[in-house]
Ligand SMILES: Nc1nc2c(c(=O)[nH]1)N[C@H]1C(S)=C(S)[C@@H](COP(=O)(O)OP(=O)(O)OC[C@H]3O[C@@H](n4cnc5c(N)ncnc54)[C@H](O)[C@@H]3O)O[C@H]1N2
C-alpha cells in the first residue's frame with residue numbers, strides 16, 4: 001500500500017513546512033486513485049456524473065442529409081455563375097415526413113428545416129431569397145449560393161461507430177443532450193463519490209444556537225456543503241464536533257466507514273486545544289503541511305485507517321482544511337476540488353483562467369502563491385478588468401461573496417501595479 005512517505009520521496013524539494021502549491025498538486029495527483037465502481041443510471045440522472053466507459057454512437061446524428069433552412073431544395077449543379085434560376089416546385093418535404101420522388105434539373109422541392117433532402121438534391125435556398133412568379137415557378141437569387149449550401153450532412157455531428165463521448169467526461173447539460181440525441185435511455189457512470197465533512201472547535205455554534213461569548217456560528221460546514229453539492233458528490237454531513245478526543249475519534253471512524261473522502265475544517269494549525277491533529281496522526285497516515293500560499297497555509301492530507309474493510313478496499317482520503325472560513329474555501333477550490341474530480345474519474349481539464357488587467361496595487365512578496373478575491377468586470381473598451389473586494393482577511397467570508405473569481409498571484413511574483421495583467425480563476429461554474 002502506498003504511503004505518504006513514499007509519495008513525498010518522489011516530489012522534488014518536498015518540505016512539509018514550506019510546500020510549494022505546485023508540489024501540493026503533484027503530491028495529490030500521486031495520492032489520488034479514481035473510483036472504478038460504476039452503475040447504470042437512467043439518462044436524466046446522469047447529469048453531473050462522470051461517464052464510466054466510452055459511449056459509442058450506434059446511429060448517425062443527424063440520421064440523414066437534411067435541410068438547414070425553410071426554402072427550396074434543388075440540384076446544386078444548376079447553379080451557373082450566379083445567374084438567377086427559375087425552377088418549378090413539384091412537392092413539399094416536411095420535417096418528419098420524408099418525400100420520395102424524382103426531381104428534374106429544372107424542378108425544386110419546397111422544404112422545411114430538418115426535412116430529409118429528397119434523393120439527388122444537395123442544395124437549399126432560403127425562402128427569403130426566392131420570389132414566386134405568376135406561373136408558379138420560383139425565381140432564385142443565386143449569387144453567392146454554392147452547391148451544397150444549407151444542407152446538413154448525415155453523421156456530421158456524430159458518426160455511427162465513433163466515440164460520441166469518452167470515459168471520464170463529465171455529463172454537462174450539453175453532454176446530456178448529446179447522449180439523448182443518440183437515443184440512449186440509460187448510461188454507465190462511475191458511482192457517486194461519498195464525501196463526509198465536519199467542523200471542529202469548541203467555539204463553533206450551530207444554526208439557531210443562542211449566541212455565546214467567544215463563540216462563532218459554523219459557516220464552513222455550509223460553504224463546504226455548497227461546494228460539494230456543486231460537484232455532484234454524495235454529501236455526508238457529520239456536524240460540528242467539539243474539541244473532545246472521544247467525539248472526534250468517533251466522528252473520524254464514522255467518516256472512514258462511510259465515505260471515500262472526509263473533509264474537516266479547523267484544528268490543523270496546532271494550537272493548544274487542537275486535539276484534531278493528534279487524532280489524525282493516530283488514526284491514519286497523515287501529513288501536516290504549511291503551504292506557501294495565502295490564504296490557506298496549514299492543511300492536513302492523508303488517509304484514515306478503516307476499522308472494517310471497505311467494500312472496495314479503498315482507504316478514506318482525508319483533507320484537513322484550515323478553520324478560517326476563506327482559507328477553507330480557497331484550499332477547497334484550489335487543491336481539494338481538483339483532487340475530488342480526479343477521484344470521481346473525471347478527466348476534464350481545469351477551466352482556463354482569464355487574463356484581466358488589474359486596476360489596483362496588490363502588495364505581495366515573492367515566495368508564496370496568493371489567491372485574492374477579485375471582481376472581474378468588462379470595461380467599455382471590452383477589455384476585462386479586475387479589482388479586489390477590499391480587505392482580504394481570511395476570516396472575512398463577505399470577501400468571497402462579493403467576488404466572482406480568485407486573482408491568482410504565482411509563487412515568484414512580487415507586487416502587482418495598476419495596468420498589470422493578472423490571471424483569474426473564475427467562480428462561475430465552480431461555486
Ligand atoms: N502560530 C500559528 N498560528 C496560526 C497559524 C500558524 O501558522 N501559526 N496559521 C494561521 C492560519 S493561516 C490559519 S488559516 C489558522 C488555521 O487554524 P486551524 O485550522 O487550526 O483553525 P482553528 O484555529 O480551529 O480556527 C481558525 C479560525 O477559524 C474559525 N473557524 C474554525 N472553524 C470554523 C467554522 N466551522 N465556521 C466558522 N469559523 C470557523 C475559528 O473560530 C478561528 O477564528 O490558524 C492561524 N493561526
Ligand code: MOO
Pocket residue numbers: 293294295296297298322324326327328394395
Ligand atoms: O490559512 Mo490562513 O487563512 O492563510 O489565515
